[in-house]
Amino acid sequence: MDTVSNAVHYVFLATAVCFVLGLHLMNHPRTARRGNALSAGGMAVAIAATVWLVIHEGSITTTGWLVLVSGGLVGAALGLYAAREVKMTAMPQLVSVFNAVGGGAAALIAVNDLLQADDAAALGARVSLPGALDIVIGAVTFSGSLIAAGKLQGVVSGAPVVFPGARLLNVLLPASFVAGTVWLVLSPDSRTALYGLTAVALLFGVTMVLPIGGADMPVVIALLNAFTGSAVAMAGFVLDETALIIAGMLVSSSGGILTKLMADAMNRSVLNIVVGGFGTGDGAPAATGADGAPAQVRPVSADDVAIQLAYAGKVVFVPGYGLAAAQAQHELGDLAKLLTDHGVDVSYAVHPVAGRMPGHMNVLLAEANVPYTQLKEMDEVNPEFPQADVALVVGANDVTNPAARRPGNAISGMPILDVDKAKSVVVIKRSMGHGYAGIDNELYTNPRTGMFFTDAKRGLAELKAAVGEFVG
């Protein structure tokens, strides 16, 4: 390595330090924004250093410059536009698309490297093995993430799409991966192996994600995030750039941790989710008691609830995805602010899978001007429920079902919010429909629970008006 190349790699080392420190600063909302800026700064310096390296090496053609600059600008403009315009409810789709492009770019690097090699046949396994893995992981991530984004956006059916022979295909495809990878590693100059492997990987991404239901998307996005990171790390092995290896594996461990957290919170194994066919998201008929008779529930009106809220010392809101689906987070935020200003201690109990991606609900609430000091994680808030005068459940279902504490049903063992331990519970819900697990929610038939049957957005607006009369 000459001096410039050496200097550039010291810059890359500094960039890696920025990434790690940036992620470290993410451990508190107060410092997180600074962390992101630090990480972005490190990235900018790395890009500038790479431009210097490219100029110094001097092998780039004029067309190469044109490709580099125009491609970068087009991508940056598209990214900036998407980042500015995206609605917070659509964040999972955007993250999915970014997973797709990251994985796609990583795969293209390996494809290009194998195509451009002056003597590809002479490439050792040192390049061809990570190259083949890069193509497989990157291409699977690319097509899989696009399908996931399509499902989240509603362009592709959110229900598990299962076609005859799908399972068989999902067994045959990985088998052909292994064969294709071995072939490409042994003969890196074979175009058939290269294109064949890419095609099979793209196809597998589609057939892997299609059968997975919309409710399982938090796990899928996290998993694809981990894949993208691995693909980028493989690209680092292909190009001999440790910066890519470090960044890729940081992302990969992040994706891996989130995948595990999400799967645990849903009481499912990752394998079980990927094998698929669950989580259709369809509501089932009305609740029935153990003997088949309609369960006894206590309906309440807006005024009943408003009195409880206005005279409460401590209120815990329990938002679920239904809240976001009804676009009612702003109404909830307004109601909370009214209560807070009135001196009521308000907090939000956020279950790990409340939303369409890890942590999604917190972003939606932050957008509705909810201060992060009121956003409580499951482990933090569960001991507080017994002190809560009112727990108001909006759009959450299975994650509040006490049946999870007993063995022998669909959600046994799932970590839940201890809503039933509150002194009084109010559930805003349109009907007695079931959650994803398709079982009765025993919280609704609890004598301390009042059911406020209405649409979330309208119900919260009514509550705010009614509370306003009491405290105004």
Added chain:
Amino acid sequence: MNDLDLLTAITVFVLSVLVGVEVISKVPATLHTPLMSGSNSVHGIVVIGAMLIAAESHTWLGYVLAFVAMVFGGMNVVGGYAVTDRMLEMFRARPPETPKNEKAEV
């Protein structure tokens, strides 16, 4: 590349996973979405790889692949950081305009 370099690369690979797990485990669930989009922008480092292949390209196929990789990488980096910043900006300790605010914390 000799064996020592490969060993170094694998060492970096393994240590990065360990550092990643250590750092990421401390991120609260409240920030998991910004964490994910933020780590998304970190893998935008792939744009450097795209730049390096653009520099080595001398065939039309190479240029096309490099161009697409540049578009993808550029989108990943810029979009990722911008949207993460937009999200994190919304996380405030207290509401933007509060006339009277006497809530108990922690």
